[in-house]
Amino acid sequence: MNTPCQFAFLLVNQNLASSVTGSIDLLQAANTINQMLNPGSTPLFDWVLATETGMPVTTFSAQPQMVDLAWDQLSCPDVIFVPGVFMESLEKIPGCLDENQPLQSQLIKWHAEDVLIATSCSASFFLAETGLLDGLPATTSWWASEYFASRYPRIQLQADDLLTHNGRLVCSGAAMTSLDMTLYLIRLLAGGKLAKLVSRYMLVDSNRHTQAAYRVPVQQGIQDRLLLKAMSWIRKHLQQEISVHDLAQAMHVSTRTLVRRFNQHTGEGPQVWIQKQRIDSSRQLFETTHLSLDEIVYQVGYADVSSFRRLFKRHTGLTPREYRHRFATV
Numbered sequence: 127m128n129t130p131c132q133f134a135f136l137l138v139n140q141n142l143a144s145s146v147t148g149s150i151d152l153l154q155a156a157n158t159i160n161q162m163l164n165p166g167s168t169p170l171f172d173w174v175l176a177t178e179t180g181m182p183v184t185t186f187s188a189q190p191q192m193v194d195l196a197w198d199q200l201s202c203p204d205v206i207f208v209p210g211v212f213m214e215s216l217e218k219i220p221g222c223l224d225e226n227q228p229l230q231s232q233l234i235k236w237h238a239e240d241v242l243i244a245t246s247c248s249a250s251f252f253l254a255e256t257g258l259l260d261g262l263p264a265t266t267s268w269w270a271s272e273y274f275a276s277r278y279p280r281i282q283l284q285a286d287d288l289l290t291h292n293g294r295l296v297c298s299g300a301a302m303t304s305l306d307m308t309l310y311l312i313r314l315l316a317g318g319k320l321a322k323l324v325s326r327y328m329l330v331d332s333n334r335h336t337q338a339a340y341r342v343p344v345q346q347g348i349q350d351r352l353l354l355k356a357m358s359w360i361r362k363h364l365q366q367e368i369s370v371h372d373l374a375q376a377m378h379v380s381t382r383t384l385v386r387r388f389n390q391h392t393g394e395g396p397q398v399w400i401q402k403q404r405i406d407s408s409r410q411l412f413e414t415t416h417l418s419l420d421e422i423v424y425q426v427g428y429a430d431v432s433s434f435r436r437l438f439k440r441h442t443g444l445t446p447r448e449y450r451h452r453f454a455t456v
Contacts, residue, residue, distance in 0.1 A: 133173040134203035143185040145209030145246050145304035152308045155324050186212035206236050210247025216273045230255045244296040246304040254278045262292040267300040268341045275393030286338035299337040305330050336443035364427045370396050405441045412450040
């Protein structure tokens with residue numbers, strides 16, 4: 127690079143300050159390490175912080191975030207970086223999107239000018255609202271993935287992926303994946319050798335590829351009484367074989383109705399939801415008990431240990447042994 131690659135951080139109220147400061151620290155580390163390797167060289171990266179009006183915003187941690195300028199004063203940035211916004215429930219998302227419609231217009235503008243746009247955590251919702259992700263793979267914070275899938279059915283949600291990159295659009299998963307995304311951008315713009323050195327100096331794991339293992343079972347925002355009843359019934363009958371037909375009969379509805387309601391509110395069919403519930407239950411047992419693998423497999427309704435191992439790794443990115451070693455609390 128002959129001139130520094132400029133990052134423009136577009137900020138709104140309640141943004142995650144760590145996504146901004148942590149990413150800037152990595153960019154500064156890249157500059158410092160590059161100077162050590164190539165004395166006298168120009169910085170590889172610089173950055174500015176911008177809001178719609180140029181006025182400070184308040185971060186999730188209730189601290190004022192000072193900025194450099196307004197969005198319309200930005201001049202040809204190379205990367206637009208949008209950090210996530212903290213929302214304590216899914217019900218907050220529509221209001222946040224309505225409040226930040228100017229940001230969505232700004233993203234469309236920069237995309238038309240061929241700027242690389244990177245969104246972290248819940249900021250993928252801002253990008254999804256623009257329609258720019260339609261037909262493309264994308265990821266978001268794991269806790270909001272089901273709502274994301276139902277709100278944006280045209281987007282190919284890769285819920286477990288830590289990061290997706292399509293053309294000039296990059297998305298990353300839950301909050302701290304902003305660091306993974308920044309390392310990825312350093313690798314993309316300045317090379318793998320420097321990115322690896324930055325990850326080592328700053329002790330950021332550059333080998334993470336999935337957020338699946340960090341999921342916590344949540345069921346937010348669902349008020350459909352039939353669905354809530356079905357989910358409760360599933361949890362109580364995990365040890366037995368559950369077919370969609372049997373579940374529909376227990377709920378006194380047609381299979382078609384049951385499937386439609388699951389897809390409408392969770393973005394997936396009942397059989398997929400049942401499978402995920404079995405995996406979530408097994409994860410809790412690995413974390414909180416000393417039960418053997420065979421005992422856990424039986425308790426969550428599987429008969430074949432080998433098949434369970436493969437399924438567990440597909441959902442979490444870890445083997446049962448690796449998962450227990452990393453997350454056990456007993």
